[in-house]
Amino acid sequence: MERRQFLKLSLVSLAVAATGSAVYTVADASLIIDGTFTDEASIALAAFVPVILYGVLPDAEQQRKTIVQKVITDVQHVIQTLPPATIDELNQLLILLSSRMAALIGLGNPSHVDALSTQQKMQLLNAWRDSYLDILQVAYLSIKEMVYAAFYGDPAHWTHLNYAKPQLGI
Amino acid sequence: MINDPIMSGIASGWRHIDGSELNESQTIEADVVIVGTGAGGGVTAEVLTQAGFRVVMVEMGSFKSSKDFTMEERKSYPNLYQESAARKTKNKAITILQGRTVGGSTAVNWTTSIRTPKQTQDFWRSEFDVKLDGEHSLDPYFTHAEKRLNIHQWPVPPNPNNAALKAGCDKLGWESTVIKRNVRGCANLGYCGMGCPINAKQSMLVTTVPEALNNGATLLSNVYVQRVVHDNQSVQSIEAITTDKHFQRRANVRVTLKAKHFVLSAGAIGTPSILLRSDVPNPSGRLGKHTYLHPTVISGAMMPRDIHGHSGAPQSIYSDEFVWKHGVDGKLGYKLEVPPIHPVLIGSKLVGYGEAHAELMRHFNQMQISIALLRDGFHPESQGGQVHVNAYGDPELDYPTNDFLWDGVRRGLLSCAELQFAAGATQVFANHRDGEMYTSWKAAKAGISALNMQPNLTTVASAHVMGGCNMGENSATSVVNSFGQHHQLENLSVFDGSMLPTSLGANPQLTIYGLTYRNASRLAQQL
Numbered sequence: 001m002e003r004r005q006f007l008k009l010s011l012v013s014l015a016v017a018a019t020g021s022a023v024y025t026v027a028d029a030s031l032i033i034d035g036t037f038t039d040e041a042s043i044a045l046a047a048f049v050p051v052i053l054y055g056v057l058p059d060a061e062q063q064r065k066t067i068v069q070k071v072i073t074d075v076q077h078v079i080q081t082l083p084p085a086t087i088d089e090l091n092q093l094l095i096l097l098s099s100r101m102a103a104l105i106g107l108g109n110p111s112h113v114d115a116l117s118t119q120q121k122m123q124l125l126n127a128w129r130d131s132y133l134d135i136l137q138v139a140y141l142s143i144k145e146m147v148y149a150a151f152y153g154d155p156a157h158w159t160h161l162n163y164a165k166p167q168l169g170i
Numbered sequence: 171m172i173n174d175p176i177m178s179g180i181a182s183g184w185r186h187i188d189g190s191e192l193n194e195s196q197t198i199e200a201d202v203v204i205v206g207t208g209a210g211g212g213v214t215a216e217v218l219t220q221a222g223f224r225v226v227m228v229e230m231g232s233f234k235s236s237k238d239f240t241m242e243e244r245k246s247y248p249n250l251y252q253e254s255a256a257r258k259t260k261n262k263a264i265t266i267l268q269g270r271t272v273g274g275s276t277a278v279n280w281t282t283s284i285r286t287p288k289q290t291q292d293f294w295r296s297e298f299d300v301k302l303d304g305e306h307s308l309d310p311y312f313t314h315a316e317k318r319l320n321i322h323q324w325p326v327p328p329n330p331n332n333a334a335l336k337a338g339c340d341k342l343g344w345e346s347t348v349i350k351r352n353v354r355g356c357a358n359l360g361y362c363g364m365g366c367p368i369n370a371k372q373s374m375l376v377t378t379v380p381e382a383l384n385n386g387a388t389l390l391s392n393v394y395v396q397r398v399v400h401d402n403q404s405v406q407s408i409e410a411i412t413t414d415k416h417f418q419r420r421a422n423v424r425v426t427l428k429a430k431h432f433v434l435s436a437g438a439i440g441t442p443s444i445l446l447r448s449d450v451p452n453p454s455g456r457l458g459k460h461t462y463l464h465p466t467v468i469s470g471a472m473m474p475r476d477i478h479g480h481s482g483a484p485q486s487i488y489s490d491e492f493v494w495k496h497g498v499d500g501k502l503g504y505k506l507e508v509p510p511i512h513p514v515l516i517g518s519k520l521v522g523y524g525e526a527h528a529e530l531m532r533h534f535n536q537m538q539i540s541i542a543l544l545r546d547g548f549h550p551e552s553q554g555g556q557v558h559v560n561a562y563g564d565p566e567l568d569y570p571t572n573d574f575l576w577d578g579v580r581r582g583l584l585s586c587a588e589l590q591f592a593a594g595a596t597q598v599f600a601n602h603r604d605g606e607m608y609t610s611w612k613a614a615k616a617g618i619s620a621l622n623m624q625p626n627l628t629t630v631a632s633a634h635v636m637g638g639c640n641m642g643e644n645s646a647t648s649v650v651n652s653f654g655q656h657h658q659l660e661n662l663s664v665f666d667g668s669m670l671p672t673s674l675g676a677n678p679q680l681t682i683y684g685l686t687y688r689n690a691s692r693l694a695q696q697l
Contacts, residue, residue: 035416055528074244080416081248082256084562125523129603137626138262145256145518152517152531153244161513161534163480165241166359168172168367 031094032087035080042072044098045143047114051121052147056160067151074150093139105136172368175376176235184383186233189392189412195424198388200226201697203408203429205395205444207231208274209682210666211435212374212382213315217690219385223697226388226427227379228410230417230436231271233391235375239365243514246364250278252439259555260568263625264465265519267633268437270417271365272391273375275437276679279633280362280484280510281351281371283321284676285312286684289498293548298642298671301652308684311691315683319352319372326358329482331508334473334538336487338589339506344491351483352679360481360510392417393425396563397448398432404661405432431661431697433654434639435686438462438668442557442638443565445649451658457649458557460640461567462673463632464543467579468509468519469586470530471538471595472607478535479511492542492585493675499549502578504542505675506585511539519629521601530599540590542582547637547672549574554673557638571630576623579630583621587614602628634678639668654689665689 031041049068050057057064079087096102100110106124113121128140151157158164180186187196201223204211211227219225234249247255252268259266269275286308294300302308315321328336328348339346356370369376383389395410408427412420434441442458450457489506496503509515516539520530530537546552555569587598591611598608600618604627608614621628641664642648645657654669656662665686667678674681 052523053528054523055525056531078248078254078256080418081254083253083564085560085564085566086253086256122524134261134626141262141626144523148517148520148527149243149247149514152513153242153247155242158513160528161531163513163534165361166481 029095030091031098032079032091036076037072037094040098041094043114044094045075046072047116048097048121048125048143049147051118051125052144053151054118056151056157070154071147071150074154075146078149090142093142096139172236174235174237175369175380176233177237179380179383185386185388186383187388187390188233189390189423189425190232190414190420192412192423192425195426197426197428198226198390199428200224200388201429202226202431202433203228203427204433204435205408206274206435206437206440206666207272207379207389208269208374208435208437208666209276209679210437210686211274211433212276212378213683213686214433214435214665214690215382215387216378217687218694219382219387221694223694224386225382226390226429227382228390228393228395228408228427229272230394230413231269231391232415233272233389234365236365236367236369239361239367241359241361241364241367243364243512246278247514250365260566261571261625263571263630264463264569265629265631266439266463266567266635267631268439268635271375272379272389273373276373277365277375278363279373279679281353282485282488282507282677283316283319283350283352283680286681287675289494290672290674290676293498294671298640298648299644300641300671301643306652306688308688311684311687312680314687315680316350319377319683320354321350321352321680323348324351324483324486326483326486328486329360329479330475330477331479331482331511331538332485332487334471334477334593335489335506335508335540335589338593339489339491341592342589344489344589346487346489349486349488351486356483358482360484362484363510363512363515390425394419395436395444397444398450398662400448400450400659402451402658405659408432431663431693433663433665435664435666437666438635438638438670439557439565439567441664441666441668443559445639446557446559447563450656452649453658454646454648456640456647458638460547460554460671461557461569461638462547462554462636462670463569464634464636464673465546465575465579466541466543466631466633467582467586468601468629468631469540469542469583469590470520470599470601471540471590472533472597473536473538473594474596476535477511477538479508479537479539484508484510492581493545501581502549502552502574503545503675504578504582504585505545506589507541507543509539509541511537519601519631521603521605521629538590538593538595540586542586543634544575544578544582545673545675546575554637571625579623579628580618580621583618583628584615587611587618600628634673636667636670636673636678639664640671641669642671653692654685663689663693
C-alpha cells in the first residue's frame with residue numbers, strides 16, 4: 001500500500017478510536033462542493049487564518065473578520081481552477097482540520113479547532129510543522145501557502161509591504 | 171492606450187476557437203496539428219505555416235493577452251500557470267512553475283536567453299548520440315532565434331537585486347555575466363512573470379503564434395489533448411476535450427483532430443503524459459522518465475539599503491562560477507541568479523508564519539533574494555523524476571529527493587549566503603524551517619552546514635522542466651531521434667523541452683528555440 005494512503009487510513013483509524021463516530025470517513029466526506037467550501041470547511045480554515053496572519057491583521061474585531069472572510073473567499077476562487085486530484089487532497093486537509101482529529105494529533109486534545117485558544121492553535125501548527133509524518137508537514141505548509149497567497153495577492157494588503165504596482169500611462 | 175496585438179489580430183480575422191465556448195463536439199482536419207503553443211509549438215507553427223502547410227495549434231490554456239496582464243499575481247497565477255502555480259512534485263517537496271496559456275512558459279518566464287552550453291552538448295553527443303555537428307549544428311538556429319526574438323545583452327544597469335549578485339561576485343572574484351533578454355521596447359518594469367503588460371517581451375504569444383495566425387493557422391484554446399490514436403506504426407488522430415473558464419473538463423464537448431503529421435509541444439510533463447495516456451510503444455522504457463527540474467533553492471538577505479526587488483528587469487546578471495565546478499558529471503553544480511520579488515511569490519514561499527513572517531515581510535523592500543539552480547541529470551545519482559498519470563488522467567511528477575540532491579542544495583545555499591554577505595547583507599536567512607537570521611558569513615556557514623536536509627524543510631522550486639521524451643539516435647535509450655521524430659510512430663514529432671536528455675545548466679528557452687527551428691525546418695522539407 002502506498003505510504004501516503006496508509007497514513008491517511010491510519011489517521012482516520014486513530015481519529016475514530018479517539019472521537020467515536022463523529023468523524024467523516026475518508027471516502028464519504030466532501031467539504032468542497034463545486035469549488036465552494038461547506039460551512040464546516042470555512043469555519044475550520046477560518047480558525048487558523050488569524051494565527052497565520054498574526055502581526056498583519058488589524059486589532060478591530062469586525063475588520064479582522066472581514067479580512068478572514070475575504071481570504072476564505074479568495075482561496076475558493078483559486079480552488080475552482082485546480083485539477084481534481086489536488087482538490088481531493090485539499091478536501092482531505094479540510095476534513096482533518098474540521099474534525100477533532102486535528103487537535104488530537106497536534107495537541108493530544110480532541111477539541112474542534114475553533115474552540116482552541118490562539119496559543120493552542122500555534123502549538124498545533126508547530127506540532128504539524130515539526131512532525132515526522134509527511135502528511136502533517138504538508139498539511140502545515142498547504143494551509144500557510146493558501147492563506148498567504150490569498151492575503152498578499154490582494155492589493156488591499158500591500159500597504160504592509162510598502163509596495164504598489166506600477167501605474168501604466170494611458 | 172497600449173495596443174493589444176492579440177485583440178487586433180482577432181479583429182482582423184484570425185481563426186481562433188475558444189474551447190470553453192464551444193457547444194458541440196467537432197472534428198478538425200489539417201496538414202499538421204501542433205499541441206502546445208510555447209517555445210516548441212510557436213516556433214513550429216511559424217516554420218510550417220511559412221512553408222505553406224495548413225496548421226492547427228491546440229492549447230490547453232486560454233488565449234490571454236496584454237489587456238489581461240494586470241501585474242497582479244492573484245490573476246496571473248490561475249490564468250497563466252499550470253495548476254494555478256500550485257503544481258508540485260508527488261512528495262510536495264518541489265513547486266513547479268510552468269505556463270498554461272497561449273505562449274506557454276515563454277509568456278511567463280523572466281526573459282533570460284542562453285545558448286545550450288558546450289559542455290551539455292558534448293555530454294549529449296557522447297552519452298545519447300545526439301547529432302549536433304556540421305550541418306546539424308544548432309549555431310545558425312540560435313542566431314536566427316536571437317534575431318527573430320531580439321535577444322540581446324540587456325544594456326540597462328541591473329536593478330539593485332541583480333546588482334547585489336554582481337557586487338558579491340566581484341568582491342569574491344566569482345564569474346558573472348550580463349544576461350541576454352528577448353525583449354523589444356522593454357520599460358524595465360519587472361512583471362515578466364505575470365505576462366508582459368506592454369508586449370515588450372518577445373514571447374511566442376506576440377511573435378511566432380501571431381505569425382502563424384497571419385499565415386492562416388487555426389488556434390484552439392481551452393482544449394486539452396487527452397491522447398493520440400495510433401496503431402503502433404502511425405498516428406491517425408488526436409482526441410481532446412474542451413475545458414471551461416476554470417480549466418475544468420467539459421466531458422460532453424470534444425474535439426477530434428486529424429492530420430498527416432502531429433507535433434507534440436506540450437512541454438516536459440505535458441507531452442510525456444499525453445503519450446503515456448495513449449499507451450504508445452515504449453521499447454526504451456524511458457517515456458516519462460528522466461524528467462529534470464533545475465531544482466532551485468532560495469536564500470534571503472536583508473540589505474542596509476532599499477532593493478525594491480519587484481522593480482526592474484527581474485534577471486540581468488547570472489554567475490556560472492559553480493555550474494561546472496566539479497566537472498560535468500561530478501557533484502551537482504548550480505547557477506546563481508535572482509528572482510523577481512513579488513508579494514505572493516515571496517509571501518507564500520517564506521518559511522514561518524505569524525509575527526516572524528510578518529516582520530520579514532515588513533522589510534519587503536530591503537530584501538535581496540538569491541537563488542541557486544542545480545544542474546541535474548549528469549550523474550548516476552541524479553537521474554530525475556518520472557511522470558505518471560493519476561486516476562483522473564492528469565500528470566504527476568515523482569522526483570526523488572536523495573542525499574546527492576540535498577548535498578547540492580546545501581552548497582547552493584552556502585554560496586548564496588557567502589555572496590549576499592559579500593554584497594553587504596546585514597542578515598541572511600536560509601529559507602529553511604530550522605534556519606536562523608545569520609548576522610555573519612561565519613555564522614551562516616556553520617548554521618547552514620548543520621541544517622537537516624529533507625523534503626519540505628526548505629523551499630525548493632523549479633521554473634525549468636526538461637526531459638521525459640529524450641532525444642538520441644539509439645532507440646534503446648531514447649524516445650525520439652535527434653530531430654524529434656518518434657522512433658516508433660512515423661508521423662509523430664516532439665518539439666519541446668521534453669526532448670532534452672539532461673537538464674542544461676542554463677535557462678532553457680533559447681535551447682528549445684534553436685532545436686525547434688532546426689527540427690521544424692527539416693520536417694517542413696520532409697513533409
